[in-house]
Amino acid sequence: MHFVDTDFRWTTTGDPLETALDTYDNPRKPHKRRYRCKTCGVCAVSYNKITKRFSVYAGAVKRDADGKILNWEIIKPTAHQFYGTRVMDIEDGLDKWEGYEGNSTRLG
DSSP states (O other): OEEEGGGOOOOSSSOHHHHTEEEEEOTTOTTEEEEEETTTOOEEEEEETTTTEEEEOGGGSOBOTTSOBTTHHHHOOSEEOSGGGOSSOOOSSOEEBSSSTTSSOBOO
16 A cells, blocks of 8 residues: 555554664665564565655554454555556456556556
8 A cells, every 4th residue: 555655654652663663775775765573574664755655565554353454444445556567467446557546557
């Protein structure tokens, strides 16, 4: 999921960089910063300084006891982005885009 930086906020208690996350800056892509779990190392979020967007990995989204995503009505997808590099076809009625929704070629 991709969010413009002004639409993104951490929902953890306290500073997540002190309590839960480490950062990693890719030397080949210095405009990108990744936030990884201090416990298991999985990438939870990344930030792109050029596009000013946060990317949240689906596994980092909080779920209830039944596995349903909390606040689904707020974060449910509006389109498929970067669909040209997909690993499978998705037929769910959402628009498909080569890059970011509304800022790239619409594929379907």
